[in-house]
Amino acid sequence: MSHLAHANARKQTAVQTDELITANGVSVVLGNQLILQNIDLSIPQGSFVSLIGPSGCGKSTLLKVLAGLVTPTSGSVSIAGLSATEAARRRMIGLVFQDANLLPWKNAVDNASMLLSIANRSLSRAELQARGQEMLELVGLGDASNKYPHELSGGMRQRVAIARALALDPAVLLMDEPFGALDAITRDSMGQSLLEIWQRTGKTIVLVTHSIDEAVHLSNHVHVLGIRPGRITESMDIDLPYPRDLSVAEDPEFVKQAVHLRMLLRASHQPGGAS
Numbered sequence: 001m002s003h004l005a006h007a008n009a010r011k012q013t014a015v016q017t018d019e020l021i022t023a024n025g026v027s028v029v030l031g032n033q034l035i036l037q038n039i040d041l042s043i044p045q046g047s048f049v050s051l052i053g054p055s056g057c058g059k060s061t062l063l064k065v066l067a068g069l070v071t072p073t074s075g076s077v078s079i080a081g082l083s084a085t086e087a088a089r090r091r092m093i094g095l096v097f098q099d100a101n102l103l104p105w106k107n108a109v110d111n112a113s114m115l116l117s118i119a120n121r122s123l124s125r126a127e128l129q130a131r132g133q134e135m136l137e138l139v140g141l142g143d144a145s146n147k148y149p150h151e152l153s154g155g156m157r158q159r160v161a162i163a164r165a166l167a168l169d170p171a172v173l174l175m176d177e178p179f180g181a182l183d184a185i186t187r188d189s190m191g192q193s194l195l196e197i198w199q200r201t202g203k204t205i206v207l208v209t210h211s212i213d214e215a216v217h218l219s220n221h222v223h224v225l226g227i228r229p230g231r232i233t234e235s236m237d238i239d240l241p242y243p244r245d246l247s248v249a250e251d252p253e254f255v256k257q258a259v260h261l262r263m264l265l266r267a268s269h270q271p272g273g274a275s
């Protein structure tokens with residue numbers, strides 16, 4: 001191996017750290033308002049991280065920065081050693097929003113393979129359908145492939161949206177209040193399914209949520225954002241073993257951590273100055 005090849009191998013090793021996503025000193029000004037101030041984040045590969053904070057504190061904006069959709073005014077984001085824009089261009093980022101945004105004239109399997117069909121024009125219809133079906137099975141909708149969005153419940157539509165994002169096999173799944181419009185019981189079961197998908201696929205997940213219980217049930221790490229300006233005020237590990245099922249909510253340790261998170265969240269509602 002040449003000297004240069006040795007140096008490159010060293011460089012590659014250096015990039016392959018446990019951290020998949022890092023944000024360094026990210027600030028965002030929109031209009032003339034400071035929305036995010038000096039955000040530092042370090043998200044390990046394969047982790048499940050939740051972002052929680054008061055309404056309007058900038059959680060969605062931060063997710064958009066990680067997705068390469070909003071360019072920081074200062075600071076930088078790296079995803080597997082690439083800029084967020086480049087990671088997005090390479091389809092390494094899957095996005096799921098509160099609204100499933102399915103195409104009403106396509107059935108579930110065609111919706112699930114829709115982004116893949118755009119990303120890889122060389123795939124045959126049979127290949128697209130096979131991948132769409134595989135993803136629907138992963139999200140527990142294997143029997144609904146021929147159903148159209150109007151025939152699906154809100155939870156089922158969100159499952160298709162998750163299948164659509166996963167069909168591209170992204171390294172990261174960024175989710176913005178994906179279960180926010182669902183009833184409490186459906187929301188619980190969607191969270192549980194998401195945990196199982198996470199454990200089966202090993203994806204890195206960043207979830208924006210308003211639910212303390214959801215954050216504690218699902219994540220191994222939670223960042224609390226404060227308001228005016230949006231900044232990370234606290235971070236906490238969720239110290240509960242996986243696999244977790246819904247009965248974890250009755251575990252005294254769960255209750256303790258949820259109480260602690262509530263206290264951090266309450267403090268984050270106080271407007272603050274410099275972080």
Ligand SMILES: Nc1ncnc2c1ncn2[C@@H]1O[C@H](COP(=O)(O)OP(=O)(O)OP(=O)(O)O)[C@@H](O)[C@H]1O
Pocket residue numbers: 030031033035053054055056057058059060061062
């Ligand atoms: N394009 C924009 N131009 C100007 N201000 C914006 C823009 N987008 C968002 N904002 C402002 O940035 C702030 C943060 O918005 P953001 O949607 O990121 O908050 P959030 O924490 O996700 O809120 P919520 O929990 O209510 O969804 C808000 O005050 C919002 O009005």
